[in-house]
Amino acid sequence: MRLWHEALISHLPRQQLLGQHRECCALRGNGWGKPHSTVNYVFYHSPLLLFAYHQVIMKEMIARGYNVNERWLDPYHRGKSCEPYAKTQFAEEPSNPLTREKIYPEHDESYLQECLTNLKEKGIIVNLDPG
Numbered sequence: 001m002r003l004w005h006e007a008l009i010s011h012l013p014r015q016q017l018l019g020q021h022r023e024c025c026a027l028r029g030n031g032w033g034k035p036h037s038t039v040n041y042v043f044y045h046s047p048l049l050l051f052a053y054h055q056v057i058m059k060e061m062i063a064r065g066y067n068v069n070e071r072w073l074d075p076y077h078r079g080k081s082c083e084p085y086a087k088t089q090f091a092e093e094p095s096n097p098l099t100r101e102k103i104y105p106e107h108d109e110s111y112l113q114e115c116l117t118n119l120k121e122k123g124i125i126v127n128l129d130p131g
Contacts, residue, residue, distance in 0.1 A: 002038040003053060005112040006103060008119070009060050011126045016119070021061060024054035025072065029079035041106045047085055051075040052103045 001023045004012060012020065023039075027050055033043055042050055058068045071077045076084040119126055 001036075002115070002118070003042065003104070005107045005115045006053070006056060007107075007112055007128060008115055008126060009056055011128070012060075013124060014064075016124070017057065017060060017064070018066070020057050021054075021068075024050065024057055025079060028054065028077070029082045032078070041104065045104070048075065049103055056103070
């Protein structure tokens with residue numbers, strides 16, 4: 001699984017959006033630190049970035065009328081079978097990931113094109129043009 005480029009979140013079909021929520025939950029829980037080629041970059045950053053990304057996913061889910069377990073709104077929550085993060089595990093970030101334009105620096109134009117191609121291969125065409 002992958003974390004979709006942040007610019008695509010509001011355009012994702014239901015299946016991909018809900019799948020992204022499950023992926024974020026898994027990565028925040030026992031999946032943290034387990035290597036997987038498409039998400040390894042997540043582990044180079046503080047878990048706070050994953051929380052910020054997950055917040056974007058959950059905000060979109062709520063806007064579409066889906067229910068979100070409120071426990072996931074807590075940045076320290078890691079699921080039922082994991083101990084919560086200690087505040088000391090949240091490394092300092094250069095800027096607040098909840099307020100900056102792009103959460104993951106890896107989500108650049110090249111990654112956006114990679115994600116668009118991946119979606120297209122699944123039969124999902126996303127048009128990001130504002131017009």
